[in-house]
Amino acid sequence: xxxxxxxxxERLEKIVTFAAEEAKMRGVKLHIIHSMHGGSRTSRExxxxxxxxxxxxxxxxxxxxxxxxxxLLMRGNDPAKDILLFCDEVKAELLVIGVRKRSxxxxxxxxxxxxxxxxxxxxxxxxxx
Amino acid sequence: xxxxxxxxxERLEKIVTFAAEEAKMRGVKLHIIHSMHGGSRTSRExxxxxxxxxxxxxxxxxxxxxxxxxxLLMRGNDPAKDILLFCDEVKAELLVIGVRKRSxxxxxxxxxxxxxxxxxxxxxxxxxx
Numbered sequence: 001x002x003x004x005x006x007x008x009x010e011r012l013e014k015i016v017t018f019a020a021e022e023a024k025m026r027g028v029k030l031h032i033i034h035s036m037h038g039g040s041r042t043s044r045e046x047x048x049x050x051x052x053x054x055x056x057x058x059x060x061x062x063x064x065x066x067x068x069x070x071x072l073l074m075r076g077n078d079p080a081k082d083i084l085l086f087c088d089e090v091k092a093e094l095l096v097i098g099v100r101k102r103s104x105x106x107x108x109x110x111x112x113x114x115x116x117x118x119x120x121x122x123x124x125x126x127x128x129x
Numbered sequence: 130x131x132x133x134x135x136x137x138x139e140r141l142e143k144i145v146t147f148a149a150e151e152a153k154m155r156g157v158k159l160h161i162i163h164s165m166h167g168g169s170r171t172s173r174e175x176x177x178x179x180x181x182x183x184x185x186x187x188x189x190x191x192x193x194x195x196x197x198x199x200x201l202l203m204r205g206n207d208p209a210k211d212i213l214l215f216c217d218e219v220k221a222e223l224l225v226i227g228v229r230k231r232s233x234x235x236x237x238x239x240x241x242x243x244x245x246x247x248x249x250x251x252x253x254x255x256x257x258x
Contacts (some may be wrong), residue, residue: 127254
């Protein structure tokens with residue numbers, strides 16, 4: 001299993017393309033996930049946007065020829081915990097994430113979710129910009 | 130081309146195994162590199178240890194069935210710059226590095242070379258613990 005975690009549209013295509021090609025090459029299934037808090041901290045509009053994003057990711061992965069499933073995680077966890085738990089649950093062999101964001105001043109920063117996931121994951125983590 | 134950067138023996142096997150399998154699967158060459166400063170800041174003993182390490186890495190990659198070349202970089206650069214320049218030079222499509230080190234107190238830390246490489250590389254970077 002390969003897990004790809006997508007956060008926003010900006011990097012979706014690069015993350016999904018890499019993960020889908022890798023899944024196809026290895027002959028394993030690709031799980032595409034997006035983590036939200038859920039409950040009162042997540043609006044209906046945010047959920048609809050996330051579902052659209054996952055739908056777009058699914059179509060792209062299918063076009064590449066990967067076997068794919070998408071999952072909108074709303075378990076009250078922070079994203080790093082959601083991603084790490086999900087990888088354990090499906091016994092993932094590889095995790096693909098987006099890294100690098102810009103500060104309001106334009107400086108390149110390392111996202112804290114990405115840092116935590118890279119440090120704590122038991123499997124190789126592919127970082128996509 | 131796939132580039133694998135090795136720093137010390139501890140993670141060598143995991144880094145080289147992942148990179149060699151990936152190179153074999155993609156039908157591309159694997160370059161294994163180790164960066165040292167060189168000149169008066171690098172002793173003959175350190176160079177010999179690095180050559181031994183690269184030799185070990187080469188034998189492992191060949192055993193897995195990858196086409197492999199090793200390179201001891203001594204260009205006076207810091208490791209992050211060496212790794213990024215080398216990836217450009219060979220037009221690498223994927224970079225494999227080790228991350229995570231422990232502080233003297235045992236706390237998990239993100240190495241600064243790894244952080245810089247992940248943020249600045251133009252290609253996907255695979256992080257191995």
